Amino acid sequence: MRRWSARATFVLVGCAVLVPVLFAGLLATAGLVMVGIGGAVVTVAALYWFLSRRGFLRAAAAVVAVAAPIVVFILFVRAQLLWVVLLSCGLAALALVCARITLREDDRDTRMPEYPASRPSRPFLIMNPHSGGGKVARFDLRRRAEELGAEVLLLEGPEPIDVVAAARDAVARGADLLGVAGGDGTQALVAGVAAESGVPFLVISAGTRNHFAMDLGLDRDDPGASLDALTDGVELRVDLGVINGRPFVNNASFGVYAELVRSPAYRDDKTATTLQTLPDLLAGQTGSRLVAHIGDTVVDGPQAVLVSNNPYGSGDLAGLSRRARIDRGVLGAVALSVASTRQAIDLLRVGRFRQLVQQTTREVVVDADTHTIPVGVDGESLLLTTPVRCTITPGALRVRVPRTRPGTPAPTPAVDWIRLRERARGPRHSAESPSGT
Numbered sequence: 001m002r003r004w005s006a007r008a009t010f011v012l013v014g015c016a017v018l019v020p021v022l023f024a025g026l027l028a029t030a031g032l033v034m035v036g037i038g039g040a041v042v043t044v045a046a047l048y049w050f051l052s053r054r055g056f057l058r059a060a061a062a063v064v065a066v067a068a069p070i071v072v073f074i075l076f077v078r079a080q081l082l083w084v085v086l087l088s089c090g091l092a093a094l095a096l097v098c099a100r101i102t103l104r105e106d107d108r109d110t111r112m113p114e115y116p117a118s119r120p121s122r123p124f125l126i127m128n129p130h131s132g133g134g135k136v137a138r139f140d141l142r143r144r145a146e147e148l149g150a151e152v153l154l155l156e157g158p159e160p161i162d163v164v165a166a167a168r169d170a171v172a173r174g175a176d177l178l179g180v181a182g183g184d185g186t187q188a189l190v191a192g193v194a195a196e197s198g199v200p201f202l203v204i205s206a207g208t209r210n211h212f213a214m215d216l217g218l219d220r221d222d223p224g225a226s227l228d229a230l231t232d233g234v235e236l237r238v239d240l241g242v243i244n245g246r247p248f249v250n251n252a253s254f255g256v257y258a259e260l261v262r263s264p265a266y267r268d269d270k271t272a273t274t275l276q277t278l279p280d281l282l283a284g285q286t287g288s289r290l291v292a293h294i295g296d297t298v299v300d301g302p303q304a305v306l307v308s309n310n311p312y313g314s315g316d317l318a319g320l321s322r323r324a325r326i327d328r329g330v331l332g333a334v335a336l337s338v339a340s341t342r343q344a345i346d347l348l349r350v351g352r353f354r355q356l357v358q359q360t361t362r363e364v365v366v367d368a369d370t371h372t373i374p375v376g377v378d379g380e381s382l383l384l385t386t387p388v389r390c391t392i393t394p395g396a397l398r399v400r401v402p403r404t405r406p407g408t409p410a411p412t413p414a415v416d417w418i419r420l421r422e423r424a425r426g427p428r429h430s431a432e433s434p435s436g437t
Helices: 002-024 026-052 055-078 082-103 141-147 163-172 184-197 211-215 223-230 256-262 270-283 341-346 417-425
Strands: 123-127 151-154 177-181 201-204 233-243 246-248 251-255 290-294 297-300 304-309 331-336 356-361 363-368 372-377 380-385 388-402
Touching: 002 026, 002 082, 002 417, 026 055, 026 082, 026 270, 026 341, 055 082, 082 417, 123 141, 123 163, 123 201, 141 151, 141 223, 151 163, 163 177, 163 184, 177 184, 177 223, 184 201, 184 211, 184 233, 184 246, 184 388, 201 211, 201 223, 223 233, 223 388, 233 251, 233 304, 251 256, 251 290, 251 388, 256 270, 256 372, 256 380, 290 331, 290 356, 297 356, 304 363, 331 363, 331 388
Parallel strands: 123 151, 123 177, 177 201, 201 388
Antiparallel strands: 233 246, 233 388, 251 304, 251 372, 290 297, 290 363, 304 331, 331 356, 363 388, 372 380
């Protein structure tokens, strides 16, 4: 099956290239390519100006960003070649589907190993009744947990509760499992206590986004289903990120995004605050100048850096999607440097090595020209002392999950033409010479 899908990939790519040449001619095909590339360059440049300028220039850039694709479309229609472009793009899309079918990894390699787990006798759960718009009350999580023998601490009252101290106190009193129904930031703090104490950790998907729960394969629509892990659960051994001594389960962001969420006005009006602040941030007039040390690679002056507990998919540079696994023992690191229109256009180039660095490593150090910098850690805005050091602790966390859960889909593989060619050729059989005298 994979051999034929690999061969179909190359056939479809060839057809996508030949269709314009056969039906439009070589000269017209060159014109189509030039118009398409020109439209993309103008659109990207205009979008960058829209984000990096104010006033009349921003308004003009918005008009150009909208008009450029429309002009390209009109030119294709007037040349009566729109159908050729659409057919070629359709064949290329089918080729991409076949390529990903061919390269999709085996399920056993994309799923984290499960380990047997005994039922805890004294589970201790921390629940935030305000998280996720009140999911704790809406799904009656406290009562259901207490019926299963858990001690529950609600984060309510006039005084803030130190969840780290509460978790450590519970372990000292004999708790043999710690769990959290709340946001990823609270999850990370209590997960750190569970890791240092060697007790299992339970994630209850009662937060707003629940990225950690999603990557564990939990049901985000039914937080109560997470409680099944108390009676019929298995364990996953996952990694834990550490940033300046503080644990994180998802990611830490530096640069533009961290500066934006630090602003008090951001919570009241995200769009207006972003548009007002971005020009100065992109020009380096406000915020700190960063230097990111990603393994042996040094990135000087990036506008944004994302460090994640295990890498996200190759098409997800903002940490908004899934991680295939959280037990690879490496950090994912993405650094983006776009300080000019030319650098923004360079992102269209294949490779993008200069403006975009994407690697895996065991350590990332972010330094700056200031003593402290804002960092977004698992969705919370913090001010950390520089240099900020991010590391990974492999297999530090024993996460208890229900035996029956939705699970995680297989990741979308990046297109690797060398592997595709090997698949298309099929297995190589070596002829053995008969021995004898």
